[in-house]
Amino acid sequence: MKVTIHDVAARAGVSIKTVSRVMNNEPSVKQATIDKVNQAMQELHYQPSAAARNLASTKSYSIGYIYDNPNAYYVIDMQRGLLDACRRHGYELLIHPTNAKSPGIVQEVIDLVQHSRLAGLVLTPPFSEMPEIAEALSSINVDFVRIISGSTPSPKQTNCVLVDDFTAAFKITNHLLELGHSQIAFLCGDDEHSSSGERLAGFKAALTKRGINANPKFIVPGSYSFESGVKGATQLLALPNKPTAIFACNDEIAAGALFSARLQHIEIPQQLSIVGFENSPFSRQTWPPLTTAHQPNSTIAQSAAELLFKHTRPGNHSQTEDQPVFIPELLVRESTAQVSS
Amino acid sequence: MKVTIHDVAARAGVSIKTVSRVMNNEPSVKQATIDKVNQAMQELHYQPSAAARNLASTKSYSIGYIYDNPNAYYVIDMQRGLLDACRRHGYELLIHPTNAKSPGIVQEVIDLVQHSRLAGLVLTPPFSEMPEIAEALSSINVDFVRIISGSTPSPKQTNCVLVDDFTAAFKITNHLLELGHSQIAFLCGDDEHSSSGERLAGFKAALTKRGINANPKFIVPGSYSFESGVKGATQLLALPNKPTAIFACNDEIAAGALFSARLQHIEIPQQLSIVGFENSPFSRQTWPPLTTAHQPNSTIAQSAAELLFKHTRPGNHSQTEDQPVFIPELLVRESTAQVSS
């Protein structure tokens, strides 16, 4: 019923220590032995006990995911990706939702790591963008991987997974430009999230490349919420020279913009094109469904976890390999169309 | 840095065995001793090592949450509630998203429980409504608590937390009736979820009580999705005698209905009242915000976890106490108004 390391050892005809070595791919094991052990593990469906490993080892076999994100879809996707990676490597995942703005947050994170003896931590915004967290973690010598917005791997941030919001926004904007739009407005997300800034930068860059100057009135500050989208779009659509397309910083904002346009009996996409960002379920729950950029959150999460596991192991720390970059892909649906002249 | 049971014992001036006794509230410990130990634990911020306890004990100190629910908001709320309860009792939470319709699902659940040596499981729909899961779990003698739709505690289901959808739906319907509506339509959720049936029953009961016969055309089958709401409402609003109010089985459906009404230039709530159910973020992301029933998911989850912990302990198994019932509360917002004659 319960398969332990002893069963595997017996089956493979080796000592439990050797099985342990194989599991942790320690050096000095003959290839033949490795194969024997692996086969025995497979045949017995052996799964090492995370509890026992945590207890016995100085290093640990669970990683933590700390988050504070109102976007439930995002969190769920991240969890799934992390969980998948953990299962593959026999790690456990400890989830820790909390309040990033709480004053004792740094201590809270440290306590968590120390008490649960975590092997490492995965951080998403806003935690991944808080220098005090990174410093605290480094000071107690805990591995962590940050998922942040960025396009160019830098040697300073060796423990990052980058999401290239800039390039994705550039591509989305190009899509609108190719449809003939030139009067394009931008609805920003929260200032604190660097993703919003990156997306705006990509947007501007695409315009500039075509020799178009971004109309300052077309760049509306806001936050990552439906309400913000409603408000921003309402403001834009009251302008004497309306935009013919709106680039919303995420799908929620876009849904709000869509809603606002509807209220004003503006036909989407005939009279106004709207794009979102993220490809969250939101973007499919509008009518028409939103053109957006697909952000593969679950894959990003897996990649972050793998990076963490690699760090935990000794050896292989090649600079370049260690910085995966994800570029969200343009996903054209029905909320965008050729500009009507 | 790391506080163990020995530190606590030293500080409290007792043996580690006594500390252990206190932690597991075993009998034959003086109250004064209990207090001393508890104080020492607090002062040292002692947290027992779940790994060690799991390893040493036949019973375990982690519980699992198995789910397969497309509603990310619901899942996140549940996790939070479970996590809170776990922290209070020094348990760990293992989350396990999976596919309820996968053929090997029963075996998968069993494997999970056995491999991770779980103390118990919390099940939400659809798992809580799958008899084969309950049977399998009982047969291997694992504690579990189901969160299900229901109003009357029954001695058969001693391990359930009930959400009284019937009464809540009854109240919501009454709210509409009190506003003068009599032509009320109902947009159903998925058939497989008993919540949908319960809500419909509550709806019908309220009508019947006022001597109103539910118009069969006003009861539209569907599923818990935005699209379903759009479709259902479109169908209803095409009827020669339109309803003056729509009771949607959840907020997503209601949002869809709202969307459909908007498309047809029907003013909400002046020309049509719409209510949702759940008080999910959805209900605040529409305009006007939805009147709905607040379902305290996080509290429900906590209650389920507490119930599980109580079961795990020896003793106290009083039938009545063991079946908490939650009645979602009416939350009146701007999507409902007096019927216009």
Next chain:
DNA sequence: TAACTTTATGACAGCGCTGGTCATTTTGTA
């Protein structure tokens, strides 16, 4: 082929805690 280095493997203690068994001390009660 002996002498020695390197590589491969095993024996054993111990991680922090529980569960059991007894022995001992403290308390309550007749």
Next chain:
DNA sequence: TACAAAATGACCAGCGCTGTCATAAAGTTA
């Protein structure tokens, strides 16, 4: 005061695994 009952401690094994060190097998050199 005597005695049963309750409270506590001392001690040991063991959960499933890792870390350390000792030992055995293999490879190398002269």
